[in-house]
Amino acid sequence: MLRTSVIVCTYNGDLYLEEQLNSLIIQESSPDEIIIVDDCSTDNSWDLICCFEKLNPEFNIRIFRNEDNLGYIKNFSLAANLATHELVFFCDQDDVWSSDKICKVVQKFSEDSKLTCLHTNAYVVGENLEDLGKDLFAMLKISRHELKLMDVGRYFEVLLRRNVVTGATMVIRRDILSRVLPIPTGWIHDEWIPMVSCLIGRVSYEKTRLISYRIHRNNTIGLNGGGRKLIFFTRRQLIREFYSFKASKLIGLQQRNIASDAERNYLDAFISHLHFRVLVSELPYRKKVIPIFNKVLDGSYSRFSRGWLSALRDFLFL
Structure with a gap:
């Protein structure tokens, strides 16, 4: 069975962090390691991380704190390089995973040896995990035409037009890290990694909603941040x-x-x-x-x- 590394990058996320971390240790298939890299948080995030490690000695939890603030893209690159197992799960600090996420993703990769990158659908929820009535793919407005292209392996054409991969749902094979890191200037990690992955292997999606993707005013990037907004130009x-x-x-x-x-x-x-x-x-x-x-x-x-x-x-x- 493929072994799994979960990488969690944190920065001033104490409001929702505990719920996310707890969702990782109640998985039907436990992660083989959890790597948490804090990017110089000034709130209680680091204390929560240390407490989480101490209270769960039965899990392989490795925690790190950066000496300087790197920013979320470099922090995810650092965390990915620390992973030691075949599958690397990217994990945001403010979501909640469904209990069957790891086992379903492992099954997808086990069935397809050429699969290098997978992203999934998600429940879209509010600050208190209330259902907002749409899933992630609907919020991203992924069209039927785009899904058809993705289904027949034409991800490259879709990704050149726009990114449809959300990093909080992304999983990759560790053996492609040398091909995708470091992230070039100007690119976001969940934009660059799938783009390269579809050129050197195969990208796919799982339509099942495997996380609760939380929308709140402090999102760094995403549906409520700068990375997924449709840009209208006036000049x-x-x-x-x-x-x-x-x-x-x-x-x-x-x-x-x-x-x-x-x-x-x-x-x-x-x-x-x-x-x-x-x-x-x-x-x-x-x-x-x-x-x-x-x-x-x-x-x-x-x-x-x-x-x-x-x-x-x-x-x-x-």
């Missing part, structure tokens, strides 16, 4: 900055030379489309019509963005 400068930044990130991925020929061709075309959208944003209205219309006709807007909606947006924004 040319913002448009240029966003698409230029995304293109520069993808050029960095391109330079890793890990994509197959087909994936490389798609990536090259995707970057070209981003550059086109930057250039067209600088044109006056009357000069935008023909180039945008031509890109609609050749299918670029459908292949690399949201079709007519994206084309209309590129035409209308000031």
